Amino acid sequence: xxxxxxxxxGGEAGRTQHYRSDEIKKIVLSKLKKAGEEIxxxxxxxxxxxxYLPVRSTKNIVYDPSLRQYVLGxxxxxxxxxxxxxxxxxxxxxxxxxxxxxxxxxxxxxTLRDTYYVAIGEGIDFESQDESDEVIxxxxxxxxxxxxxxxxxxxxxxxxxxxxxxEYTIPGFRGQRIDLSAHPDGYAIGPALTTAEFAxxxxxxxxxxxxxxxFSRFVEERADKKFKALLIHTAGxxxxxxxxxxxxxxxxxxxxxxxxxxxxxxxxHIASVLIHGSALSAHIKEINVPDAVWSGVYATDxxxxxLPAMRxxxxxxxxxxxxxxxxxxxxxxxxxxxxxxGKIKRKAELEAFSRYGLEFxxxxxxxxxxxxxxxx
Amino acid sequence: xxxxxxxxxGGEAGRTQHYRSDEIKKIVLSKLKKAGEEIxxxxxxxxxxxxYLPVRSTKNIVYDPSLRQYVLGxxxxxxxxxxxxxxxxxxxxxxxxxxxxxxxxxxxxxTLRDTYYVAIGEGIDFESQDESDEVIxxxxxxxxxxxxxxxxxxxxxxxxxxxxxxEYTIPGFRGQRIDLSAHPDGYAIGPALTTAEFAxxxxxxxxxxxxxxxFSRFVEERADKKFKALLIHTAGxxxxxxxxxxxxxxxxxxxxxxxxxxxxxxxxHIASVLIHGSALSAHIKEINVPDAVWSGVYATDxxxxxLPAMRxxxxxxxxxxxxxxxxxxxxxxxxxxxxxxGKIKRKAELEAFSRYGLEFxxxxxxxxxxxxxxxx
Numbered sequence: 001x002x003x004x005x006x007x008x009x010g011g012e013a014g015r016t017q018h019y020r021s022d023e024i025k026k027i028v029l030s031k032l033k034k035a036g037e038e039i040x041x042x043x044x045x046x047x048x049x050x051x052y053l054p055v056r057s058t059k060n061i062v063y064d065p066s067l068r069q070y071v072l073g074x075x076x077x078x079x080x081x082x083x084x085x086x087x088x089x090x091x092x093x094x095x096x097x098x099x100x101x102x103x104x105x106x107x108x109x110x111t112l113r114d115t116y117y118v119a120i121g122e123g124i125d126f127e128s129q130d131e132s133d134e135v136i137x138x139x140x141x142x143x144x145x146x147x148x149x150x151x152x153x154x155x156x157x158x159x160x161x162x163x164x165x166x167e168y169t170i171p172g173f174r175g176q177r178i179d180l181s182a183h184p185d186g187y188a189i190g191p192a193l194t195t196a197e198f199a200x201x202x203x204x205x206x207x208x209x210x211x212x213x214x215f216s217r218f219v220e221e222r223a224d225k226k227f228k229a230l231l232i233h234t235a236g237x238x239x240x241x242x243x244x245x246x247x248x249x250x251x252x253x254x255x256x257x258x259x260x261x262x263x264x265x266x267x268x269h270i271a272s273v274l275i276h277g278s279a280l281s282a283h284i285k286e287i288n289v290p291d292a293v294w295s296g297v298y299a300t301d302x303x304x305x306x307l308p309a310m311r312x313x314x315x316x317x318x319x320x321x322x323x324x325x326x327x328x329x330x331x332x333x334x335x336x337x338x339x340x341x342g343k344i345k346r347k348a349e350l351e352a353f354s355r356y357g358l359e360f361x362x363x364x365x366x367x368x369x370x371x372x373x374x375x376x
Numbered sequence: 377x378x379x380x381x382x383x384x385x386g387g388e389a390g391r392t393q394h395y396r397s398d399e400i401k402k403i404v405l406s407k408l409k410k411a412g413e414e415i416x417x418x419x420x421x422x423x424x425x426x427x428y429l430p431v432r433s434t435k436n437i438v439y440d441p442s443l444r445q446y447v448l449g450x451x452x453x454x455x456x457x458x459x460x461x462x463x464x465x466x467x468x469x470x471x472x473x474x475x476x477x478x479x480x481x482x483x484x485x486x487t488l489r490d491t492y493y494v495a496i497g498e499g500i501d502f503e504s505q506d507e508s509d510e511v512i513x514x515x516x517x518x519x520x521x522x523x524x525x526x527x528x529x530x531x532x533x534x535x536x537x538x539x540x541x542x543e544y545t546i547p548g549f550r551g552q553r554i555d556l557s558a559h560p561d562g563y564a565i566g567p568a569l570t571t572a573e574f575a576x577x578x579x580x581x582x583x584x585x586x587x588x589x590x591f592s593r594f595v596e597e598r599a600d601k602k603f604k605a606l607l608i609h610t611a612g613x614x615x616x617x618x619x620x621x622x623x624x625x626x627x628x629x630x631x632x633x634x635x636x637x638x639x640x641x642x643x644x645h646i647a648s649v650l651i652h653g654s655a656l657s658a659h660i661k662e663i664n665v666p667d668a669v670w671s672g673v674y675a676t677d678x679x680x681x682x683l684p685a686m687r688x689x690x691x692x693x694x695x696x697x698x699x700x701x702x703x704x705x706x707x708x709x710x711x712x713x714x715x716x717x718g719k720i721k722r723k724a725e726l727e728a729f730s731r732y733g734l735e736f737x738x739x740x741x742x743x744x745x746x747x748x749x750x751x752x
Contacts, residue, residue, distance in 0.1 A: 108596060111589040114730045120684045121731030155588045157535070157611075159564050170560070172598070178558050184549060185566030188535050190592055192560045212531045213487040216566055220485060222548070235533075308496045354490045355497030 019169040021195040024149050025104050031143040032097050039094070048082030051093070054141045054283055061282045063327055068290035069277030072141070088125065092135045093142070095124045100139065100150035107171040109151045109191045112136060141283035148194060148241050158242035159186035160193070161219060162230035163202035169195050184219045186233055194241045201253050204228040208246060208292070210236060210261040210270055214350045214361070221362035227370070230255070237270050244287045246274065257289055258370070263297035263307070264347035265319035268337065276328050295369055298333060299340035302348045305365070308355055309346035316347065395545040397571040400525050401480050407519040408473050415470070424458030427469070430517045430659060437658045439703055444666035445653030448517070464501065468511045469518070471500045476515065476526035483547040485527045485567045488512060517659035524570060524617050534618035535562035536569070537595055538606035539578035545571050560595045562609055570617045577629050580604040584622060584668070586612060586637040586646055590726045590737070597738035603746070606631070613646050620663045622650065633665055634746070639673035639683070640723035641695035644713070652704050671745055674709060675716035678724045681741070684731055685722035692723065 035051070042049035054060070055075040064071045079086050079093070099118060103110055110118070115136060116129040126132040140147055148154075164180045170192050177199050180187050187193060207229045209215045215233035218224070224231055230249065234242055249255050259274055261267030277288035302309050312320070323329050323338045341347070353361040411427070418425035430436070431451040440447040455462050455469070475494060479486055486494070492508040502508040516523055524530075540556045546568050553575050556563055563569060583605045585591045591609035594600070600607055606625065610618055625631050635650055637643030653664035678685045688696070699705050699714045717723070729737040 108734055109592060110730075110734065111592075111727070113725070113727045114589055114593070114734065117684060117725075117727050117730035118734065121733065153592070157561070157588055159533070168560075173560060176558075182552075182554050183559075183563050184544075184546070184568045185533070186564040187559050188562040188564060190561030190588075191596075212533055212566075213490055216485060216487075216529070217490070220567075308493060349489070349493075351487070351489045351493050354486075354493035357497065358484055358486065358490065358494065 017167075017175065017197075019195075019197055021169040021197075024145075028143065028145050028149050029101060029104055031145065032101050035097060035142060036094075042081075048080050049090075050078055050080035050082070051090070051142065052076045053079055053138055056137065056141060056283050058279060061279050063276070067285065068275075069285070069288040070279055070282040071277075071285065072282050089135065089138075092119075092124060092126065092132070093138055095119060095122070096132070096135050096139050100152070103151035107151075109153050111153060111155050112147075113155070115152060137283065144283075144285065146240060146244070146281075146284045146287060148244065151191070153191045153194065154239040154241055156235065156239040157188045157190060158232060158234045158239055158245075159188050159215075160230060160232050160245075161186045161215075162224045163228070164198060164230055165200040166193065166196035167199040168192055169197060180230075181224070186215065186219075186231075189232075189239075189242050189245060194245060198248070198252055201230075201255075202228065203230040203255065206230045206232060206246060206249050206255050206257045208232045208234060208238070208257060208259045208274065209350070210234055210267060211350050214260065217351075217354075217358065218362060221359055223362045223366065226362070227366065234270065234274075238274055240281060240284075240287055243274055243289065246292065247287060247289045250289055250291055257292035258295040258373070259292055260295055260350060261297065262347070262349045263299055263302055263309075263352075264312070264349075265316050265323065265341065267297070268294075268323065268334075269319070272328065272334075293373055294333065295373060296365075297348060297350055297352070299337045299344060299347075302344060302346055303340075305353065305356075307348040307352040309344075309348040309352070312341065312345050312347055316341075393543075393551065393573075395571075395573055397545040397573075400521075404519065404521050404525050405477060405480055407521065408477050411473060411518060412470075418457075424456050425466075426454055426456040426458070427466070427518065428452045429455055429514055432513065432517060432659050434655060437655050439652070443661065444651075445661070445664040446655055446658040447653075447661065448658050465511065465514075468495075468500060468502065468508070469514055471495060471498070472508070472511050472515050476528070479527035483527075485529050487529060487531050488523075489531070491528060513659065520659075520661065522616060522620070522657075522660045522663060524620065527567070529567045529570065530615040530617055532611065532615040533564045533566060534608060534610045534615055534621075535564050535591075536606060536608050536621075537562045537591075538600045539604070540574060540606055541576040542569065542572035543575040544568055545573060556606075557600070562591065562595075562607075565608075565615075565618050565621060570621060574624070574628055577606075577631075578604065579606040579631065582606045582608060582622060582625050582631050582633045584608045584610060584614070584633060584635045584650065585726070586610055586643060587726050590636065593730075593734065594738060597735055599738045599742065602738070603742065610646070610650075614650055616657060616660075616663055619650055619665065622668065623663065623665045626665055626667055633668035634671040634749070635668055636671055636726060637673065638723070638725045639675055639678055639685075639728075640688075640725075641692050641699065641717065643673070644670075644699065644710070645695070648704065648710075669749055670709065671749060672741075673724060673726055673728070675713045675720060675723075678720060678722055679716075681729065681732075683724040683728040685720075685724040685728070688717065688721050688723055692717075 039049040054072045055077050060073040060075040062073050112133050116132040119126050165177050167177045218231050250257055259271045261270045271294040275292050329338055415425040430448045431453050436449040436451045438449050488509050492505040495502050541553055543553045594607050626633055635647045637646045647670040651668050705714055
C-alpha cells in the first residue's frame, strides 16, 4: 500500500499548474467541436447532418467482465436532420452541446435542473426537465464523457473526512490547498472537491459509508486515525461524482476501498452500483470502482453478531429475486448473502452494532472484518 | 450591523477556555441529576416517585406571540411508579436520562436510531424506534433542553460556507479553529460545528437556501463576497441543529437572516418552521429564528419575473387550505402570497431564475429583493 504520495509537484500556489481537470476540459471541448464541425461540414456539402447515438435501452445494456461494469452494447441509432421527426431532438442536442461549451469556457457549473431552465429562457422547446435530462445523457453518450466533465453537477452531496490535502482547480480557488482532516463533520463533495487534485495523502485506505450517523461514529471513534482511513459518507446511493472521486482515490493513490452498507437489499444495491456500475449510467465508462470491496453489513452478520433485525418487506423480497437473476451475484459473498437474506427473511442496519455499545463497530467489528477480508 | 466580533478571547489554543457548550452540558447534567434525586428521595421516604410531563398532543400546542413560536400549553400529565401501567415508560425515561448523562460525561454523541439500538443491547424493552424517539422527546420536555444538548444529533446534514472562523469544543478538536470560507462546496453541520464557538466573523448577513444547486450558484457567483453573507444550505427542511445554529448567528453575532425557498407551499413551510417553530418541536424553546425574513421566491415573483412554473398539485392545494387557517398567515407577505398561490394555481423553483442566465439570481434578483425588504 503506497502512501504520502506527492501528486502535484512544485509551482508556487500552483497557479501555473496543468491540472487533470484542464486536460479533461480540453478533451471535452475538442470532442464537442468535432461533433459540431461534422454537422457544419454536412450542411456545407449539401447533405443532411447525421449523428449516431448508442441505444440506451435496457436491451442494449450488457455487463462487460473485462471492464467489470455495465456498458452499452453495439446498437446505434441514427439521428438525422433529413427526418423531420428528428429535427427537434437534433436541435436540442446541439443546444445542450453549446451550453456545455459555454459552461466550460466561462468556468461556470450547472445542474440538470438549472440546464433545463436556461434552455427555457433561451427559447429551447423542452416539454419538461425529463426531456432535457434525456438529451444531456445523449450528449454524454455521444462524446463518451460524464456530464460532470461538462460542468453539470449533481444536486446531492456526499462528504469526506480524513488525512488528504486537496488542491482546487476551479476559478477563484485555483492553486489553493485544504486539509480534509480539519473539519470532523465532513467536507461536501461539490464541484470544487470533485475537480480538485490530490496534493498529499496520509491515508492508506478508504471506508465508504452509507449512513451519516455511522460516518459520525467512525469519526468519533477515530477510525480515520486507527485505520489510516479516509471516510466517505455517501448519504444513501452514491452520487455519480462521488463514485468517480472514489475511483480516483483508488487509481491515483492506489488506496483499497471498503464499502459499508445496511444489511438489506437496498444496501447490497448501493455497494453493487459502486463496484459494478449501474444500468442507468451504462453509457458512461469508468465511474465505477471494480476493486472496491463490499464489507458488510452482511446478512450472515445478523446471525453472527446477533444484530437486532427487522422483517424483509414485499419490496425487499422482490429486489432479492432480481438479484438472484443477476450475473454479478453468482459469486460470493454476493451469492451467499443473497441466499442468506432469503433464508432468514430479515434485515439490519449498520447502527445495529450499537447494541454492543457505541464503540463496538470501530473497536471490534471493523478489525475483525478487515482481517477476514485480507484472508480471502 | 456589527461585524468582526471577537467572541472567544485569549487562551492559547483555547484548551483552558470555558465554552458555551460546557455551560450547556453543566446545566443539562444538573437538570438530569435533579430529576434523578427526586426519584431517589421519593423511594427513600416510601413514596411512589412521580414525574410531571407537559402534554405534547396537538390540543396542548399554542402559538406564543411574545416568544414568536409554537409552544406547549399548561397541561401536565402525571407519570408515577404507583401506577403499574406507568412503570414501563417510567423505566424507559430513566434509562434515556442515564444514557444522556453517559453521552455527556464521556463526550460521545449519538442519534435517535443509535440510542434505540444501545437500549436494545442493554435489555431495555422498546418495541420500536418510534417508542424510544418518543421517550427522548419526553426527556427533552422534562428538562426543557433539546436532545442536541444531550449529544443526540440528527442524521441529516445542512452545510455552511462563508467568512466565519469557528472554534471547536468537542474532544480531540477542542480549541482548534477553522475558517469556513476555505472550502466552497460547504462544511457539513454535524456535532462539531453545532457545538463550536464563533471566533471571528467577517460576514454581515446570513442567506439560508433550501436547494443545493442554488447554494452552489450563490458560491459560484460570489454572493458571499458581494453581499458579505454566510451561505447556509438546509437541504430541504432545516434539521433542528441547523435552525439552532442560525438562531445563534442571529443572537450572538446580530446578523440579519434571509431565507430563500422554492415558490411552493412546501417552500413556504420551510421558511415558516425556521421563523415560527414547528408543532412537532413545540416542547423545545428557542430553536426558531423569529427575526429571520422570508425573502422569496414568492408566488408573486412567478408573475413579476415571468418564471417558468408548474401547476399546483392536489396536495399543494390541501396545504394552502391549512395555511389559510393558520394565525401566522394573517399578515403579509404570508397572507398575500398564500392568496396569490390560490389565484395563479402555479408554483416555481428557485432555479427558475436561470431562465435569465446563471448569473441573474445573484446579480439582479438578490439586490432587488434585499432593497425591497429594507424598505419595508
